[in-house]
Every structure is written in C-alpha cells, then in structure tokens.
Amino acid sequence: MLPFSRLFAATFLAIVYASVSRAAPHENNVNHATHRIRTVGSRGLQLETFHPASTYQTFGEGIDHPLRKRDGTTLQDSAVTFVQSHLNLTSSEITFKSGFEGQVARHAYVKQSANGIPFANAVANVAFNKDGKVVAFGSSFVKPKTIASPTPSITLNAAIAKAEDVLDGTYNGHPSSIQYLAKSDGSAALTHxxxxxxxxxxxxxxxxxxxxxxxxLHVTDFVSKASYLVLPITKQNLTQGFETLTNPYDAISSPNGWHSTGTVNFTCVVSGNNAVAFKGTNSSLTAQSSSPLNFLYTQNPATQPTAGSNVDAARTNAFYIVNTLHDVTYRYGFTEAAYNFQSNNFGKGGKGGDPVTVSVQSSAGLDNADFATPPDGQSGLMRMFLWDYTSPERDGALENDIVTHENTHGLTNRMTGGGTGACLQTLESGGLGEGWSDAMADWIEKTSSAVPDFVLGTYVINFSTGVRGYPYSTNPKINPLKYSSLLTYREVHVIGEIWANMLHNVYAALVEASGWSSTARTNPDGKEGNVMFLHLMIDALALQPCNPTFLDARDAWIQADVNRYQGANKCVLWKAFASRGMGMNAASYGDSAAVPSGC
Incomplete structure (x- = not known):
C-alpha cells in the first residue's frame, strides 16, 4: 500500500506527518515484533493479532545436521530432522510445508503440529548451502500451556457465517482448513x-x-495498501516522456513473451502468463492499436485520465511495468519454485494459475494503491487509483515508482515464509515490507553509478517532496532516520521509511565499493554493487524467518553475502547498517555503531 507519510493542506500544501503515534521517550515498543492491531469490518472491530516471537540464527559457512552425509536424503527429510534435533521435538510435531532450490541455497519451510494438525503461526524455516550444511534457521515454535481439543465444536458453516459478518466479506471458496493458533496467553486454540x-x-x-x-481470533491480511508506448522502467513518471519499446520482454524469464501462457495466446490484448491489466473487470482489456501486437496509445495529460485513449495508455503502462518486474526479479531468483506469479509454471515447481491482476483506475479508492498477496497458486491483485490533488486528476498507473512499489509487495510476501503470503503481518515486519517496496523503486530507476537522493510519488501529487517524510539519502542531515527511530513510530509506512533509507545507504556503499552495471536488469551475473544489492535483497527474503525484525533482516543480508559471495561484502554491509544505528550491538531499538573486528 502507498499511503502518504504527509497530509497536504488545501492552501499551500503544508506538510505534516500523518498516521504517526509518538511513543514516550523511553518506551520500548517490544510488541512491534509480535503484535499488530488492525481495525476490521464496518463496525470498527479492533483485533490484536499475535505472532510468536521468532528466534533467528545464521551460521556463516554452515553447520552439520544428522542426515547431511546420507545418500538419497530429500530436502523434506533434512529439514524435518534438523528441526527435530535442534528443538528436541518428535517428527510428529513437525509438518513440512514447502521448499525450493534457490540459486545459492535450498530453502525449507515447516510448521509446528499437534494431534496431526499444523499451527498457523508457529513456523520455522531452514536454509542449506550447496554443501548441504545448515546456514540459517528461524523458528517461532511454541510450548503451549494448554492445547484445545482437536475435534471442532462448531461447524465450518457457522465459522464462515461468523467471519463473513465480522469482516464484511464473503467466503471466496478457497479450501478451508483446521489449524491450531498459538495465542499470546500461552494457549493453543483450534481454528477454522x-x-x-x-x-x-x-x-x-x-x-x-x-x-x-x-x-x-486472528486474521492474515493479504492486502499491502501503491511493442508498447510506455514510460521505460528507468523513468519515474510521464513528465520524462513516453517511448515506443519493441519486444521488451526477457526471453529467459518469459520464454513465450508476455502474451502467451504457452498453451493460450492472447493475440490482441494486455493479458499473458505473468499479468493481466484491466479497468473495471478483468475482461475489460486494452486491445492492440494495430497489428501485430502494437499497443501504441498516446496519453493526453490535459484531459481526465478516464478520457479518450488515456485508459488504454494506463493499462498498457501497468502491464509493461509488472511484466518487466517479473522478468527482472526472475533473473535474481523469484522463480516458479520460489512462489512467483505465473499462469503456467512450465513444470518448474510452485503452483501456477496466479498471474498478477492489475486493476487500473480502480473505483474503490483515491490517492492510493494496494496489492493483495494470497498464497502461491492464487493471483495477486494490484489496484491502482486516481489521485485528485490536481485538475485534471492524475493516474497512479503512470507513476512507475508507485507501480513498482505495489508489485514488490508480491515479491516480499511470497518469498518470506515460503509462499504463504502470511509472514509479514506484525507491525515491524509490515514496515519492512513497505521499505523493500520503496527500495525496489529506488533500485530499478537508477541509470548511472550516481546515488542521488530518491523521492517517491512526486507526479501524482504534483509536489517535489513526494509522499514520504524525507528523501532517501546518505546524508543524515537530509534524512535523519535510524534504527532507534522505531521507538517513535507505530505505523507501517513510516517504519518502512526507516528500512528503505537503511537500504538506500547499503546500496550506495556497495556501488561505491564495487561499481555499477548498466545491464543489471537483464544480467545478474556481475559483481558490481547494484547487481550484488538485488541478489542479496532477494536471497535474504528466503533466508529470514516469518515476521522478521529489522535485526533479523539485517542478519539475513549478512548471511546471504556468505552464501553467494563468500562474505566478500561483510565489512561494507556492516558499516552501512552501523551508519544508521544497526551495528553489531543494536538491540531493542537502541542504536549501535559497532562493526566486526577487522572492519
């Protein structure tokens, strides 16, 4: 989601912070990492969701596990046996959920079980390097004081009726399940x-x-609230000019192009294997302007976004951006097996049938955008809204950084926790999600080795300071946010600004140390700083635990560097994190500038 970190007065658009609760100066917001209060339903129910605290360990070059040297061992067997021995459990207390072979590590995701029933929010993840050693382990397993009877007392239909009433929605037919839920009082409830x-x-x-x-008792919220004539992905918005791009797809990431699933060819509309862009319903598509497959629609900024060919221009641009991001992130490891969004997975793992659906000029809102990420196998839904700060209004689908921000929610929600879409649900981890989305927009639009300050959302509000509290900057006088700023903020988007600015500084440090590649969007094989940045960001998503903290996310970056680059960037990374308070001794939102010996 892309709400403002600013509100704009009707007169001079005076800037003030929005949706930020300030804590007492010495209050330690420990619940950032385990709780989140959500307002759900039209009656404004305040629901506090709980996620058991995760422990997270990284092991550098790796540690042995009981089955490492045994021939014919599966990823499932290795993961279950390691968790069993490491946590002193029986195999019946562990259920294998999913796993995949990444570019530099194998990843397994398991759930705690009792009475043959898995827990919804007590999960673990294990990563193995190419030598078969364990390099990372995260766990939110619990020791319940009491466990509810495994036989339900109320029917599924009664549970559906209750959920529909409270949440003002309708059961969508996706298969229901029985799961245990770890509660903050130490008990385990049985749930539909x-x-x-x-x-x-x-x-x-x-x-x-x-x-x-x-x-x-609990909800997982799947919604994260922001040849073609298009705005090339390196451009931020339409003021920089449209261009005609011919065959912009990556043949490695999208071998059949963007308009074919391999079995079905969409010969004249903006629909394909990775995405479908529409206005209204997903049958309301932009048709080609001429044959073959030309989508050349001129946008007229002097008229309303809904007028003339402006709708077609917006759908075309959104389709292009989402497909391009699919192709870029595929190269860096967000593949079928890693739970990406594709209609046809071509037998390469994961679940198909889930291209990103993009609702352009959605009538459901204004001045925002959002992205819903259900589990692997169900389509992600991006909704782009109009913005009414100007006359005529402006279209969020024509500000590339907003489309990129929203699409990245799909990446981070799918890769954290093994494709469940349920592992960025606490306040702190939700903030990380917002930060990664801004960081991706920052990365994708770079056109040189320069690292200028980055401002998000300037076009839609027609204001140079954009929609964030500060520009993302290496200069602490321009952006003062650091790890301890988490003591002040209790809203996911401003928490996200802290992490995004942290990553802006990490990016700058890597590029300064190792240079910059102009082909990073299509060639992930180099050792330049921008290439390594995106590899480490995506590798770390799969390594980190469910509902990570800032420190977990940092540690996952450090471990990702060991896995892929043998720790070559250790000091660069530690110094960058430490420059914003996340040094070795950072804890409980207290800053540290400490770095490892030798750095």
Whole structure:
C-alpha cells in the first residue's frame, strides 16, 4: 500500500506527518515484533493479532545436521530432522510445508503440529548451502500451556457465517482448513481457517475462527495498501516522456513473451502468463492499436485520465511495468519454485494459475494503491487509483515508482515464509515490507553509478517532496532516520521509511565499493554493487524467518553475502547498517555503531 507519510493542506500544501503515534521517550515498543492491531469490518472491530516471537540464527559457512552425509536424503527429510534435533521435538510435531532450490541455497519451510494438525503461526524455516550444511534457521515454535481439543465444536458453516459478518466479506471458496493458533496467553486454540473477501472494498483476509467458541481470533491480511508506448522502467513518471519499446520482454524469464501462457495466446490484448491489466473487470482489456501486437496509445495529460485513449495508455503502462518486474526479479531468483506469479509454471515447481491482476483506475479508492498477496497458486491483485490533488486528476498507473512499489509487495510476501503470503503481518515486519517496496523503486530507476537522493510519488501529487517524510539519502542531515527511530513510530509506512533509507545507504556503499552495471536488469551475473544489492535483497527474503525484525533482516543480508559471495561484502554491509544505528550491538531499538573486528 502507498499511503502518504504527509497530509497536504488545501492552501499551500503544508506538510505534516500523518498516521504517526509518538511513543514516550523511553518506551520500548517490544510488541512491534509480535503484535499488530488492525481495525476490521464496518463496525470498527479492533483485533490484536499475535505472532510468536521468532528466534533467528545464521551460521556463516554452515553447520552439520544428522542426515547431511546420507545418500538419497530429500530436502523434506533434512529439514524435518534438523528441526527435530535442534528443538528436541518428535517428527510428529513437525509438518513440512514447502521448499525450493534457490540459486545459492535450498530453502525449507515447516510448521509446528499437534494431534496431526499444523499451527498457523508457529513456523520455522531452514536454509542449506550447496554443501548441504545448515546456514540459517528461524523458528517461532511454541510450548503451549494448554492445547484445545482437536475435534471442532462448531461447524465450518457457522465459522464462515461468523467471519463473513465480522469482516464484511464473503467466503471466496478457497479450501478451508483446521489449524491450531498459538495465542499470546500461552494457549493453543483450534481454528477454522477461511478466506474472506470483499471485492468492493478491496479487503482479503485469511480468517481464523475458534472452532470451539466461534470467536474470530486472528486474521492474515493479504492486502499491502501503491511493442508498447510506455514510460521505460528507468523513468519515474510521464513528465520524462513516453517511448515506443519493441519486444521488451526477457526471453529467459518469459520464454513465450508476455502474451502467451504457452498453451493460450492472447493475440490482441494486455493479458499473458505473468499479468493481466484491466479497468473495471478483468475482461475489460486494452486491445492492440494495430497489428501485430502494437499497443501504441498516446496519453493526453490535459484531459481526465478516464478520457479518450488515456485508459488504454494506463493499462498498457501497468502491464509493461509488472511484466518487466517479473522478468527482472526472475533473473535474481523469484522463480516458479520460489512462489512467483505465473499462469503456467512450465513444470518448474510452485503452483501456477496466479498471474498478477492489475486493476487500473480502480473505483474503490483515491490517492492510493494496494496489492493483495494470497498464497502461491492464487493471483495477486494490484489496484491502482486516481489521485485528485490536481485538475485534471492524475493516474497512479503512470507513476512507475508507485507501480513498482505495489508489485514488490508480491515479491516480499511470497518469498518470506515460503509462499504463504502470511509472514509479514506484525507491525515491524509490515514496515519492512513497505521499505523493500520503496527500495525496489529506488533500485530499478537508477541509470548511472550516481546515488542521488530518491523521492517517491512526486507526479501524482504534483509536489517535489513526494509522499514520504524525507528523501532517501546518505546524508543524515537530509534524512535523519535510524534504527532507534522505531521507538517513535507505530505505523507501517513510516517504519518502512526507516528500512528503505537503511537500504538506500547499503546500496550506495556497495556501488561505491564495487561499481555499477548498466545491464543489471537483464544480467545478474556481475559483481558490481547494484547487481550484488538485488541478489542479496532477494536471497535474504528466503533466508529470514516469518515476521522478521529489522535485526533479523539485517542478519539475513549478512548471511546471504556468505552464501553467494563468500562474505566478500561483510565489512561494507556492516558499516552501512552501523551508519544508521544497526551495528553489531543494536538491540531493542537502541542504536549501535559497532562493526566486526577487522572492519
């Protein structure tokens, strides 16, 4: 989602912070990492969701596990056996969820179980290097004081009715399940897990209803609230000029192009294997302007976005951006096996049938954008809105950094936690999600080795300071945010600014140390700083635990560097993180400038 970090007065657009609660000076917001308060339903129910705290360990060059030297061992066997031995559990207390072979590591995701029933929010992830050693382990497994009976007292239909009523939505038919839910009081509740949607309001939840009391206990919110004549992805918005691009797809990432699933060819509309862009319903598509497959629609900024060919220009641009991001991130490891978004997975792992659906000029809102990320196998839904700060209004689908921001929510929600879409749900991890989205927009638009300050969302509001509190900058006088700023902020988007600025500084340090590649978007094989940055960002997503903290995310970056580059960037990374308070001794939102010996 891309709400403002600023509100604009009707007169001079005076800037003030929005949606930020300031804590007492010495208050330690420990619940950032385990809780999140959500307002759900039209009656304004305040629901505090709980996610057990994760422990997270990285092991550098790796440690042995019981089955490492045994022939014919599967990833599932290795993961379950390691978790069993490491946490002193029985194999019946562990359920394998999913796994995949990444570019430099194998990743497995498991759930805690009791009475043959998995827990929804007690999960673990294990990463193995190419030598078969364990290099990272995250766990939120719990030791419940009490466990509810495994036999439900209320029916699934009763649970559906309860969830629909409270959440103002409708059960969408996705298969329900019985799962245990770890509660903050130390008990484990039995729940019916049901997906509830409201297409009109854009909500999409996985609802957990107590299978004995009928109470709604918990939700996973899947929504993260921002030849073709297009704006090339290196351009931020339409003021920089449209260009005609011919065959811009990457043949490695999209071998059949952007208009074919391999079995179905979309010969004249903006639909294909990775994405479909529409206005209204997904049958309302932009048709080619001429044959063959030309989508050449001139946008007229002097008229309303809904007028003339402006709708077609917006759909075309959104389709181009989402497909380009698919192709770039595919090269860096967001593949079928790693739970990406494709209709046809070509037998390469993961679940198909889930291209990104892009609703352009959605009538559901204004001055915003959002992205819903359900589990692998269900399509992600991006909604782009109009912005009414100017006359005529402006179209968010024509500001590339907003489209990139929203699309990146799909990447981060899918790769964290093994394709569940449920592992960035706490306040702190949700903030990380917003930060990665801004960081991707920052990365994708670079055209040289220069690292200027980056400002997001200037076009849609027609204001040079954009929609964030500060520009992203290496200069602390321009952007003072650091790790301890988490003590001040309690809203995911401003928390995200802290992480995005942290990564802006990491990017700058890597580019300064190792140079810059002009072909990074299509060639991930170099050792230049911008190439390494995106590799490490995406590798770390799969390594980190469910609902990571800032420190977990940092540690995953350090481990990712060991896995891929044998730790060559250790000091560069530590110094960059430490420059913004995330040095070795950072803890409980207290800053540290300490770096490892030798750095």
């Amino acid at each position: 897990a049901i997906q509830i949607q409201n297409e009109e309001t854009g909500t999409w939840f996985d609802a957990f209803v107590d299978a004995h009391s009928g109470e709604l």
